[in-house]
Amino acid sequence: MSPLSPLSPPQDPEFRAFLAYSAEIGHDRLLVQGPGGNTSFKEDGVLWVKASGTWLREAESRPIMIPLALDPLREAVRSGDPRAETALDFVLPHDGLPHDGPALRPSVEATLHAALPQRVVIHVHCVETLAWAVRADAEAALTPRLAGLDWRFLPYVRPGPPLTRSLLALSTRNAPDIVVLGQHGLVVAGATVEEARARLGEVRKRLARPVRPAPVADEARLARLAAETPYRPAPAEAQHLALDPASLTLARLGSLYPDHVVFLGAGLVTTSPAASLARQSAPMVVAPDEGVFIRRDAPPAVEALTLALADVTARLDPAEPVIPLDAAAEAELLGWEAEHYRKRLARAPS
Numbered sequence: 236m237s238p239l240s241p242l243s244p245p246q247d248p249e250f251r252a253f254l255a256y257s258a259e260i261g262h263d264r265l266l267v268q269g270p271g272g273n274t275s276f277k278e279d280g281v282l283w284v285k286a287s288g289t290w291l292r293e294a295e296s297r298p299i300m301i302p303l304a305l306d307p308l309r310e311a312v313r314s315g316d317p318r319a320e321t322a323l324d325f326v327l328p329h330d331g332l333p334h335d336g337p338a339l340r341p342s343v344e345a346t347l348h349a350a351l352p353q354r355v356v357i358h359v360h361c362v363e364t365l366a367w368a369v370r371a372d373a374e375a376a377l378t379p380r381l382a383g384l385d386w387r388f389l390p391y392v393r394p395g396p397p398l399t400r401s402l403l404a405l406s407t408r409n410a411p412d413i414v415v416l417g418q419h420g421l422v423v424a425g426a427t428v429e430e431a432r433a434r435l436g437e438v439r440k441r442l443a444r445p446v447r448p449a450p451v452a453d454e455a456r457l458a459r460l461a462a463e464t465p466y467r468p469a470p471a472e473a474q475h476l477a478l479d480p481a482s483l484t485l486a487r488l489g490s491l492y493p494d495h496v497v498f499l500g501a502g503l504v505t506t507s508p509a510a511s512l513a514r515q516s517a518p519m520v521v522a523p524d525e526g527v528f529i530r531r532d533a534p535p536a537v538e539a540l541t542l543a544l545a546d547v548t549a550r551l552d553p554a555e556p557v558i559p560l561d562a563a564a565e566a567e568l569l570g571w572e573a574e575h576y577r578k579r580l581a582r583a584p585s
Contacts, residue, residue: 240328241328241329241330242281242302242327242328242329242330243329243330244283244298244300245276245278245283247278249276249427249428250276250278250283252428252429253274253276253355253428254294254295254300255294255295256274256357256428256431256432257274257285257291257294257295257357258291258292258293258294258295258296260272260274260291260357260359260435261290261291261292261293261294262292264362264539264542264543264546265361265362265363265546266359266360266361266362266435267291267292267359267360268360268494268536268539268540268542268543269290269494269498269535269536269538269539269540270287270288270289270290270536271360271494271536271539272285272291272358272359272360272420273285273291273342273344273348273358274291274294274355274356274357274358275300275342275345275348275349275355275356276300276354276355277305277353277354277355278354280304280305280306281302281303281304281305281327282302282303282304282305282308282345282348282349283300283301283302283303284300284301284303284341284342284344284345284348285299285300285301285342286299286300286301286339286340286341286342287339287340287341287342287343288339289339298330301326301329301339301340301341302326302327302329303322303325303326303327303341303345303349304325304327305349307325308322308325308345308346308349309349309350311325311346312346312349312350312396312399312400312403313403319346319396319399320395320396321340321341322340322341322345322346323340323341325341326340326341343394343395344358344394344395344398344399346395346396346399347394347398347399347402347422349399350399350402350403350410351402351410351422351424352410353410353412353424353425353426353431354425354426354427355424355425355426355427355428355430355431356422356423356424356431357422357423357424357431357435358420358421358422359420359421359435360419360420360421360492360494360543361420361421361435361438361439361442362543362546362547362550363438363439363442363443363444363550364415364420364421364438364439364442365420365491365492365547366442366444366547366550366551367380367415367442368415368416368417368418368419368420368421368492369418369491369492369547369551369557369558369559370555370556370557370558371556371557371558372556373388373415373417374388374417377415377442380441380442381413381415381438381441381442384412384413384434384437384438385411385412385413386411386412386413386414386415387402387405387411387413387414387415388414388415388417389401389402389405389414389415389416389417390417391416391417391418391419391560391564393564393567393568394419394493398416398419402414410424411424412424412425412434413434413438418491418492418493418558418559418560419492419493420492421435421438423435423438444550445550446546446549446550447475447479447481447482447549447550449474449475449478449479449482449549450478450479451471452468452471452474452477452478452526454468454471456526457474457525457526457528460509460510460512460522460525460526460528461509461512461526461528463513464512464513464528465512465513465515465516465530465531465532466512466515466520466528466529466530466531467528467529467530467531468526468527468528468529469519469526469527469528469529469538469541469542470538470541470542472542472545472546473527473538473541473542473544473545474526474527474545475545475548475549476521476527476541476544476545476548477521477522477523477524477525477526477527478524478526479548479549481548481551481552481553482545482548482549483521483523484553485548485551485553485557486503486521486544486548487503487505488557488558488559489501489502489503489559489560489565490502490559490560490565491544491547491557491559491560492547492560493560493568494540494543495540495543495544496560496565496568496569497568498518498534498536498537498539498540499517499518499519499537499540499541499544500517500518501562501565501569502559502565503521504517504519504520504521505520505521505522505523506520506521506522507522507523507525508522508525509522509525509526509528512528516530517530518530518533518537519533519537519540519541527541527545529541
């Protein structure tokens, strides 16, 4: 194939299965929240990876996978080439992705997908995994639960090439099939889609934790509290954060993973009483013992990450050694151009 010939996505059954599985996990809020998470597929020296800011649930309905020159990108990571940061210089000519905003670019985790040799790589912000990965003793706690699997634990480092280099340093000989990313998420890989699916399912089963029940929110009262303010009530499933004291205590610790910082801002904004909502400006606000509220003009990713915070904290105990991202990590994410781009692109899936 001429390097100037525009590429079209592969038409073989395995790639179609890859798109179907990407869409499937994109519809599962316990795996993927909003435009988070990414998947990739390698074929004939090409890395097909999700475009940054797109929603995995769209994988079958629109062409969200971008082709990259695999070996040159791998070499750029190994040599410390700054072009690996965005991977834009490694995008191959292709048929193009329909969009109505900034030009689409590869996932911020494109280098991670390139570095792993397996054909199929799945990166998710799995709630069951996060409920362990946000602990200070995460690796020790995970070791007996993941015994017998080919896995590694990687302490938090900024997503993108820094994360990829840490993984390469950790796995100098054989790349693992499963990587738990401290305060970040989960990566599973396999030679086939079914192999990756089986590994992800096994990890979820082993790491499943009970959900702490919480009082049921009074939806009519929430609507009255939000009336005449820039806010609306968050979904009922998110009201844990205001009505369950344990969830609120945990959420107040700070930002537990990167996408919280990107879409909700650093930490947690609370207000009391809810009547003071009109004076707030944060994307999401918690009024303790009253309710959780989302700005009416917030992009859909804000609701998705609000639900994620409720899902994670409902699986944790305040007595556990939970550690939020530190101020330096938050500042790094807030100042990262790649995340400014993803936030600008945030929109509802088509």
